[in-house]
Structure formats: C-alpha cells, structure tokens
Amino acid sequence: MYCYKCGCELTDSDTCPNCGADVRQYKQIIYTSNYLYNQGLEKAGVRDLSGAILCLKQALVYNKDNLDARNLLGLVYFEIGETVAAISEWVISKNLNDSRLHIRHNLAESYLNQVQNDRQVMENISSSIQRYNHALECCYSDNLDVAMLQLRKVISVNPHYLRARQLLSLLLIEQQDWRKAERELQKCLRLDINNTDTLRYLKEVEQRLQQSQEGEPLRKRTAPAKETKKSSGKRGSAGAKAQQQAGVIKYKADNETIIQPVGGGMPGIDGFRIPGWVYGLVIGVIAGAAAVAFLVMPSRVQSVRSAAAEQVRTLSEQVGTQQDQIDSLQSQLGTAASTESTEATTESTEESTESAADVQDALLASANQWVAVTDLSDSADTKALTDSFSALDPSTAKDGQSTAFGTLYDSLYAKLQSPMLERFAWDGINEYESDKPDYETVVTDLEIANRFEDTNNLSMTYVERLWYLGDSYYRVYMAASDEDKAGAYADYLTRARTCLETVTTNYADSEYASKCESRLLDIATNANLTTDSSSAASTAAAAGSASPASSAASSASSTSQGSSTAGSSQTQTGGTAAPAAAANADAAAGQ
Amino acid sequence: MINFDEELRKFHPSLEVEDVEDAIYNQDMQDMVDVMLRVTKEGMSGAEGSPAKEKN
Numbered sequence: 007m008y009c010y011k012c013g014c015e016l017t018d019s020d021t022c023p024n025c026g027a028d029v030r031q032y033k034q035i036i037y038t039s040n041y042l043y044n045q046g047l048e049k050a051g052v053r054d055l056s057g058a059i060l061c062l063k064q065a066l067v068y069n070k071d072n073l074d075a076r077n078l079l080g081l082v083y084f085e086i087g088e089t090v091a092a093i094s095e096w097v098i099s100k101n102l103n104d105s106r107l108h109i110r111h112n113l114a115e116s117y118l119n120q121v122q123n124d125r126q127v128m129e130n131i132s133s134s135i136q137r138y139n140h141a142l143e144c145c146y147s148d149n150l151d152v153a154m155l156q157l158r159k160v161i162s163v164n165p166h167y168l169r170a171r172q173l174l175s176l177l178l179i180e181q182q183d184w185r186k187a188e189r190e191l192q193k194c195l196r197l198d199i200n201n202t203d204t205l206r207y208l209k210e211v212e213q214r215l216q217q218s219q220e221g222e223p224l225r226k227r228t229a230p231a232k233e234t235k236k237s238s239g240k241r242g243s244a245g246a247k248a249q250q251q252a253g254v255i256k257y258k259a260d261n262e263t264i265i266q267p268v269g270g271g272m273p274g275i276d277g278f279r280i281p282g283w284v285y286g287l288v289i290g291v292i293a294g295a296a297a298v299a300f301l302v303m304p305s306r307v308q309s310v311r312s313a314a315a316e317q318v319r320t321l322s323e324q325v326g327t328q329q330d331q332i333d334s335l336q337s338q339l340g341t342a343a344s345t346e347s348t349e350a351t352t353e354s355t356e357e358s359t360e361s362a363a364d365v366q367d368a369l370l371a372s373a374n375q376w377v378a379v380t381d382l383s384d385s386a387d388t389k390a391l392t393d394s395f396s397a398l399d400p401s402t403a404k405d406g407q408s409t410a411f412g413t414l415y416d417s418l419y420a421k422l423q424s425p426m427l428e429r430f431a432w433d434g435i436n437e438y439e440s441d442k443p444d445y446e447t448v449v450t451d452l453e454i455a456n457r458f459e460d461t462n463n464l465s466m467t468y469v470e471r472l473w474y475l476g477d478s479y480y481r482v483y484m485a486a487s488d489e490d491k492a493g494a495y496a497d498y499l500t501r502a503r504t505c506l507e508t509v510t511t512n513y514a515d516s517e518y519a520s521k522c523e524s525r526l527l528d529i530a531t532n533a534n535l536t537t538d539s540s541s542a543a544s545t546a547a548a549a550g551s552a553s554p555a556s557s558a559a560s561s562a563s564s565t566s567q568g569s570s571t572a573g574s575s576q577t578q579t580g581g582t583a584a585p586a587a588a589a590n591a592d593a594a595a596g597q
Numbered sequence: 598m599i600n601f602d603e604e605l606r607k608f609h610p611s612l613e614v615e616d617v618e619d620a621i622y623n624q625d626m627q628d629m630v631d632v633m634l635r636v637t638k639e640g641m642s643g644a645e646g647s648p649a650k651e652k653n
Contacts, residue, residue, distance in 0.1 A: 068630070090613065091612070131614065132613065139610045173608055203607070
C-alpha cells in the first residue's frame with residue numbers, strides 16, 4: 007500500500023511516513039476493497055459467478071486501482087460469455103498498471119494476448135455476439151423459431167454464453183417445452199450456480215413439470231457438477247425440492263403408483279457405485295478383443311502362413327534345382343576325373359611301354375653293335391652261344407618282334423648259323439655212329455641242325471643226316487611204349503618216312519638211298535600209317551618244304567659230292583634268305 | 598408465472614468487439630478513494646482557502 011499523496015510505501019501507522027498525510031480512511035477504503043475482492047474470489051471458486059461479479063464490482067467501487075479485482079472480474083465476464091466486458095476490464099487494468107508509479111506484473115496482459123492473438127477465438131466471439139443480437143431482434147419481432155435456431159448456433163460455438171442459454175430457455179418456456187427448457191437451465195446452473203434468472207426460470211419449469219406428473223415420469227434433477235455443501239443452501243426452494251426427489255422415478259400405471267430408483271443400478275457398497283459407463287467400456291473392450299481374435303486374426307494368420315508356405319516352396323524349388331545342378335556338375339567332374347585318370351593311365355602305360363620298348367631296342371642295338379664287332383666263331387664259349395641260340399626257331403623267331411630285334415637276330419644268325427649247323431650236325435652224326443647211340447638225342451641234334459641248314463647251299467652231310475634222322479625216328483618209335491607211340495611219338499613214323507623218301511626221291515644215286523628204301527619197307531610193314539591224321543598234313547608240308555631243300559641239296563651234292571670233311575658251311579650266302587628255307591625244312595623235319 | 602415479454606426486456610443486446618473502445622471510455626472510473634480525496638480537498642480548501650489537489 008502506497009500513500010495517495012506522495013506514493014511512499016505506508017507503514018502500520020495512520021500517517022504517511024514521508025509526507026505525514028492522514029491515511030487512516032484511505033487504508034479503510036483499501037481494506038474494504040480487498041475484503042470484497044476476497045469474497046468475490048471465493049464465490050468465483052464455487053462458480054457463483056453472479057455473486058462474484060457483484061462483489062468484484064463493489065471492490066472496484068471502493069478502489070478502482072484494485073487490479074486483482076479488475077482482472078478477476080474480467081475473467082468472470084469471459085467465463086459467462088461476456089467477452090467485450092472482459093476485454094474492457096483487462097484493458098483498463100493494463101492501462102492503470104502502466105500509469106502507476108510502482109508497476110507490477112499484471113495478468114491482464116496475458117489474458118489479452120491469449121484472446122486477441124487467437125484469430126479463430128475472436129471470430130467465434132464476434133459471430134456469437136452478432137447471432138445473439140439477431141436472435142434478440144427476432145424475439146422482439148415474434149420470430150421465435152428463427153431466434154431459437156440462432157441461439158442454438160450461438161451455444162454450439164460458444165457454450166459458455168450464459169445470456170444466450172437463458173434466452174433460449176425463455177423461448178422454450180414460452181413454447182411450453184418444459185423438458186428442453188429444464189435441460190438448458192440445468193446447463194445454465196452448471197455455469198453459474200446462483201444466477202437469479204436461471205433459478206427463477208428453473209422454478210417455473212419444475213412447477214410446470216410437477217403439474218404434469220400424471221402419466222409422465224419425472225426427470226432426474228441433477229445438482230450442478232461443482233456444487234458444494236457451502237453453496238447448496240443458497241440454491242433456493244426449487245433446488246431443495248429437486249434434491250428431495252432426486253434419484254426416484256414415480257409414475258402411475260392403471261390404479262397403481264410405481265416408485266423406483268433412477269438407473270436401476272446395483273446399490274453400491276458403503277455408498278460407492280460403479281458408473282454404468284465403466285461396464286459398457288469393459289464390455290466394449292471384451293467384444294472388440296473377441297471380434298479381433300475371431301474375425302481378424304485368423305485371416306491374418308492364414309495369410310501370413312500362406313505367404314510363409316509359398317516362400318518355403320519357392321526356396322525348396324530353388325534348393326532342389328541347385329542340388330540337381332550340383333549333382334550334374336559333380337557327375338561331370340567325376341567323369342572328367344575318370345577320363346583324365348584313364349588317359350593318364352593309358353598315357354603312362356604307353357609311356358612305360360614306349361619306354362620299355364625303347365630300352366629293349368636300345369639294348370638290342372647295343373648287343374647288335376657287340377655282335378657286329380665280335381668274332382663269335384673264335385669265342386671260347388661258342389657252345390654256350392649255340393645252346394642259347396638253338397632255342398630260337400629261325401622260322402618264327404622274328405614274328406611280332408621289333409626291327410631292332412630282327413636286326414640283332416639276323417646278325418646273330420649270320421654269325422652262328424655255321425657253328426650251329428656244324429655242331430649239331432656232327433653231334434647227331436657222332437651219336438648215331440656211337441656204340442650205343444641214343445636215338446632221341448640224335449633226333450634232337452639233327453632237327454636243330456636241319457633248322458640251320460642253308461637251303462641254297464646244302465652242306466655235305468645233309469643227305470647223311472636225312473638218313474640218320476629218318477632211321478632215328480623209326481628206331482625211337484619202335485622202341486617206345488604203346489602209350490608213347492600213341493602220344494609223344496605218334497608222328498615219328500611219318501617223319502621218318504618223310505626223311506627217307508626225300509633221300510630216295512631226290513638223292514636216289516647216293517649211298518644212303520638203298521638203306522632208305524629198305525627202311526621204308528620196314529616202316530610200311532610195321533607202322534600203322536592209316537590212323538595218323540596229322541601225318542597226312544605233315545607229309546604234305548614236308549613234301550612242299552622238302553622240294554626247295556632237295557633242289558638245293560642236289561645242286562650242293564653235284565658240286566661237292568663225296569666231301570666228308572667236317573667243315574663248316576663256308577659257302578653260306580644270304581643269311582637272311584637261308585633262314586626262310588631252313589625254317590621250312592625244320593618244320594618238315596620237326597613234324 | 599414468468600412473463601415472457603417482461604423477461605425479454607431484461608435482455609439487452611451485447612456489445613460487439615468493435616464497441617470495446619467506447620465502452621471503456623464511457624466507464625465511470627470514480628471510486629471511493631476519489632471521493633475521499635475530493636472531500637478531503639474540499640475540506641482543506643474550505644479550512645485554508647488554498648486547496649492543493651494531490652492525487653495518488
């Protein structure tokens with residue numbers, strides 16, 4: 007509180023500490039204004055807005071500078087829809103504060119900013135006021151329906167507009183629509199619980215409604231939402247009457263008066279009752295959950311499952327395709343590996359074969375070189391050489407052999423043909439002429455000697471050897487057992503006959519021809535030539551092969567007849583041609 | 598019994614937003630403090646013959 011004269015802050019004394027002015031009465035005015043402000047604040051708190059307006063106006067009458075009272079008054083005006091009055095108070099409050107010596111924070115500024123800065127709010131307020139004024143004009147001109155429409159529109163935009171609601175209630179009362187009027191008046195009571203006009207109208211409506219209680223149920227008269235015990239006593243007789251019948255439905259049916267509680271809800275425990283909307287909410291939640299669970303979820307689950315199954319099927323197909331590709335590639339790989347291994351093996355085999363053949367040829371070539379430079383006839387081990395070489399059949403020795411082998415054989419044959427013939431011929435002859443000849447040995451030696459006989463240049467002992475060989479064949483056959491005659495020596499008579507006939511045919515004038523003829527007679531007498539089937543073929547072969555030998559032998563005998571020297575066959579010519587004829591002779595002798 | 602016409606007369610048109618300025622200017626801003634000061638001043642002027650107006 008400040009001094010009205012000098013503006014100094016006052017103390018508890020009744021005079022100004024600065025200028026000494028008497029401030030006692032001033033203080034009383036200020037205190038009264040504050041007291042009225044407090045009362046107005048209290049009434050505004052319980053929504054007795056009409057009472058608050060009166061108190062706050064009184065407070066401003068005492069002290070117009072009471073900014074709190076002025077701001078609160080503007081706020082109350084704004085609450086009941088009197089926006090222009092509210093703005094007026096706030097503007098005055100703002101200006102008074104600005105002109106003060108001690109400026110302080112003023113709520114009016116914030117109120118004005120909120121209202122004036124919101125364009126939509128200002129437009130709504132302006133339109134509501136215009137419609138209300140228009141509705142009032144319609145009421146003056148008995149155009150109540152249009153007035154009601156306008157008022158309903160105003161209320162829909164600005165529900166706190168008390169005057170518009172009251173006017174609408176008046177119009178409804180005029181139209182005797184008591185229930186709607188009561189409804190509107192109840193809403194007015196919620197805005198301003200102690201408004202005189204509202205209470206008067208409501209009393210009228212309730213009286214009217216009470217008069218029409220025969221055949222109509224009474225409506226529940228609800229107290230305002232913010233009603234307290236303190237203000238309940240100020241509602242008046244109409245409100246008290248409504249409270250007495252609150253929560254009760256009373257009507258007549260035929261001759262009976264039925265009274266039942268409103269709502270029909272279950273009585274609560276110790277006065278506590280669960281509101282009906284809670285039950286509805288719970289039931290709604292349960293119904294919604296059930297609908298989702300039974301209607302929505304199965305389809306969604308099915309769709310999700312089908313999508314998953316489709317994806318699984320697609321992936322399985324891809325896996326199968328890839329597996330097939332893998333298998334085919336693996337089989338191809340295996341085939342390629344086996345082919346490669348086979349080719350490698352073949353190649354290695356060929357390489358080994360080639361290498362072995364190369365080694366053999368190299369060895370043969372080396373041996374050939376040695377044979378070429380060595381004089382085998384003067385070798386100390388000629389017997390061993392001839393023994394080894396005797397195992398080779400000149401007629402078939404080179405069959406299937408390589409060129410190097412053939413070359414070596416030819417070289418050896420050339421070197422050893424004469425020693426071979428000489429050795430085995432004289433071995434056979436000497437054995438035949440011994441005291442106790444072994445005719446089998448004679449046969450063996452003379453057969454070998456005949457193999458190496460040069461058909462183009464027969465040796466001197468050729469005819470003699472034929473006689474000895476034929477005779478040996480006969481003698482071996484005759485000395486053999488029956489089993490051997492049918493087995494190993496089955497063709498010996500045939501061979502003997504062949505040799506002997508060669509002599510008698512080709513060398514008839516030799517000294518051995520007569521002996522051969524006598525032996526042939528013995529064979530014809532003692533031998534069984536008809537059962538020997540092989541002897542016929544061997545006979546033809548022997549005859550065929552014996553002819554060139556016989557021609558050669560005849561030429562040889564004509565040139566060197568009577569020569570019995572144990573010489574070697576010096577007149578050997580054509581080492582390669584001789585083995586062919588000798589092979590044929592050996593084949594005839596061997597068979 | 599509510600008389601509609603009589604009650605209707607109690608309803609006056611609301612001031613529009615554009616009329617705020619006029620409403621403010623037309624307000625009577627004199628309060629008890631002003632009255633007290635005026636009385637004091639008249640009393641002093643009557644007693645001394647040279648009143649000095651001081652307003653808070």
